[in-house]
Amino acid sequence: MSPELRGRVLVIGARTASEALLSRLAESGFECAMAEDVDGVPPLVVSLQPEVILLAAATKRAAEMLEGLRNIEQLRHVPVLADVSRSRSSSEAVKKLEVDGFIRGTEEMVPRxxxxxRAGRLRESEERTRLRMGMLLEITQATTSSLELEEMLRIAVDKVGRVTGSDRCSVVLVxxxxxxxxxVVATQEDPSLVRLxxxxxxxxxxxxxxxxxxxxHIERAENDPIMAEVRPNIxxxxxxxxxxxxxxxxxxxxGALFLRHSRVGTTFGRDEQEFAQAVAGVLANSIRNARLHHALKxxxxxxxxxxVERYKELSDANRRLKELNRLKDEIIAVCSHDLRAPLQVLLGHGRLLLEGSVTVEQKQSIEAMIRQGRKILGLVESLLEKGKGEAARLAIEPRKLDVAQLCRESTSELNILAGEKGVVVRAEASESxxxxxxxxxxxxxxxxxxxxxIHHAKAAGTVVVRALRLTRPDGDAVKITxxxxxxxxxxxxLHLVFDRYRHGPKGTGLGLAICKEFVELHGGEIWAESPPEGGCTFVFTLPMAQDALKKKPQEKQEQQQPRVLVVEDEAExxxxxxxxxxxxxxxxVARDGQEGVAKARNMRPDxxxxxxxxxxxxxxxxxxxxKSSTDTAHIPIILLSAHQGVAEKVRALxxxxxxxxxxxxxxxxxxxxxxxxxxSPTPEPRGELPSPPPAPVMLRTGNDPGTNLYDKRTLLAKLEVEVSKSRRYHRPLSVAVLRPERPLADMPRGAGDVMRKRLRTLDAVAHMGSGVLTLMLPECNVESARSVIQRLLPELQAASGISFQxxxxxxxxxxxxxxxxxDRLGAPVQG
Incomplete structure (x- = not known):
């Protein structure tokens, strides 16, 4: 059994000396190849892929070979050892060889x-690890960037393929x-194959x-059982x-990250598998986030x-509602013209009949006809009132009337309803x-x-309506029960009966709540009582008109009555x-502020x-x-406004x-x-100037001494008034801030003349300091204001020589x- 392969060694030197060396290395488990000189090295580099080079030549020739080896690109980083065990050169000459180590004896060859x-393989391992970590960091940065998903995956497969050395790297989504x-959304083999x-x-x-x-992990596809069904194809x-x-x-x-090697003898080691697992985790998180973002978008x-569709529906519904509202107004107009006019004619002829000679029975019939005609006319008026909506309920059309007569007429009109229930209704009102x-x-x-x-009275019961005078310190009032x-x-x-939202068996509906609103609208009060004798009593009071004739002659009384000037633009x-x-x-009465000031100075009201x-x-x-004039400063003023803010009240005071x-x-x-x-005590007018009112907010007189334009404080006060006015009348109000390209110590040169020439009289300009100008443009929306500023800026720049933002x-x-x-527009408002 051959020994385990320890490494690949390229031996360079004389054949006679190198053959024995080759034999010894082969027996020690090294794969070796030999070249006598540098010219024979390139073919061996491709076939052997050496991990170390061993120079077995004389020192002088070894130096020449070493220089030639360093010129070969594939061998520049391969370590070189010199076998000097048989060299006769001096130690100084040996040391001059630029090699990675020396072998001075046969026994130390294998260990060296x-x-x-081992050192080379460790360096390669560290280099591969550094490369993988760098690539993993680049892939992570790509996945967290704003790149599209397909571009990000393309970068990732390219880097994974370079690290693992695979000839195919793809990302498949499912x-x-x-x-x-x-x-297939990204592939290294052919980047154009996307969405395959x-x-x-x-x-x-x-x-x-x-x-x-x-x-x-398929280590060898040609014999792995998983690939059996597709082996003929691959x-x-x-x-x-x-x-x-x-x-x-x-x-x-x-999905999955797919990697493939086609070269024989190559496989995916543990390092490559761990790297692929780390990359897969990063890609999976990025793909999921991209899908969530796409779904959210x-x-x-x-x-x-x-x-948009709902807005169109609401717009159509609003348009139809406006059409119906217009139709309602037309119906009300028809009722107003076509019902009231004939009723007035009938009532007029009824009064003419009463003035003629008629019998008692005829007079009763005519009076009944007149009462019913008035009732129908009242119903028409009520219909018109309801057609005006909520605003009509909160407004009154006052005139002088006799409440006692009104009580008697209301009682008479409801006699028929009371008679159906067997209830007697009577009115007790002796005086006007x-x-x-x-x-x-x-x-x-x-x-x-x-x-x-009538609804709550007993069968065959009684309902009594009483109207009497109630004497009070602040003026007489009418008390009606x-x-x-x-x-x-x-x-x-008792305290719940006027609740608008009280319904049910014991509820009273909206009638009593409306009664409470109408009574309080007249400055009166209304409440309910439970008298000891039983039943229920509703009571309300109304302030009476002053009867001047009972006290003094009319001319003398009018002379002693204080004079009040009412300044109000709405006629109603x-x-x-x-x-x-x-x-x-x-x-x-005066209809606007200028007329009010003029009348106050001429009439001197109280x-x-x-x-x-x-x-x-x-x-x-x-x-x-x-308050700034000597002849009107003593006149007390009461201000009215629909604005409910406390700040507005404080400013007025x-x-x-x-x-x-x-x-x-x-x-x-x-x-x-x-x-x-x-x-309230007020100073009388005198010849000398009166003392000014305490800490007034001056709206017109505050200005910048250097420019004679508004200062910051005055502009803010003016703006508050104009903002309130614009919101009430639904008119636009624009503010523009012009800031010079650099801070200035004073007003821009010639700016005042340009402003007075180009702006309207109702516009206002203030110098806010540092050359910053603020323009107030009433009744001017943003688009119109932008046109004004675009026309104004060239002249302002020409006059001052400075550009403005x-x-x-x-x-x-x-x-x-x-x-x-x-402050948001860039104007300094503090100070």
């Missing part, structure tokens, strides 16, 4: 060769172990790896060794498509009780309460304010009630104008207003606050505070 071989078809579908059944080694989820191809590593991530089978696209209110809404309140009382003799309401449920709200205040004061959002000059600016009320307002609360404002935002649509918006 083995030591050199949809599970049972999938009959696999897809293969039948898994035709590759038994691949099928085995996918089924077992374990690596399959032998002509020269397939020798195969390695299949399944790609599994989180128990999900994704597809889901997002599906959701976006569904959103005048107040200012909405007749339709108060009529609905009475009808709801009386109908509710509707009492029935039914089962009543438990004490612990102005009418309500005037009617409510006219019960106690003389009232004048009080100004002014809306914040007004055309031409808003309420805050008008307040500053009045800081400007010098004595009070601030939110819309919609309560009539009684308005009268109480008006009375309190008139009684700009940023624009529509602040009417932005929920952030103004200072944060400016």
């Amino acid at each position: 060769l083995e030591a050199v071989l 949809d599970g172990a049972e999938a009959p078809i696999g897809t 579908e293969i039948e898994i059944a035709r590759y038994p080694e691949l099928r085995r790896a996918l089924e077992t989820r374990q690596p399959v 032998l002509p191809l020269g397939v020798h060794s195969i390695l299949v590593q399944p790609l599994v991530c989180q128990d999900e089978l994704l 597809r889901k997002r696209e599906d959701l976006e498509l569904a959103y 009780l005048m107040l200012i209110g909405d007749e339709v809404k108060l009529h609905e309140v009475l009808q709801n309460l009386i109908t509710n009382a 509707v009492q029935d003799d039914g089962a009543g309401i438990p004490q612990d449920e 709200i102005a009418a309500v304010l005037a009617e409510v205040l006219r019960s106690r004061y003389r009232v004048d 009080l100004v009630v002014m809306d914040v959002f007004l055309p031409k000059l808003d309420g805050l600016e008008a307040t500053v104008a009045l 800081n400007l010098g207003a004595v009070d601030y009320m939110s819309k919609p307002f309560n009539a009684m609360e308005l009268l109480n606050r008006t009375e309190r404002a008139l009684k 700009h940023a624009i935002a529509d602040v009417s649509q932005d929920s952030d505070a103004v200072d944060r918006i400016l």
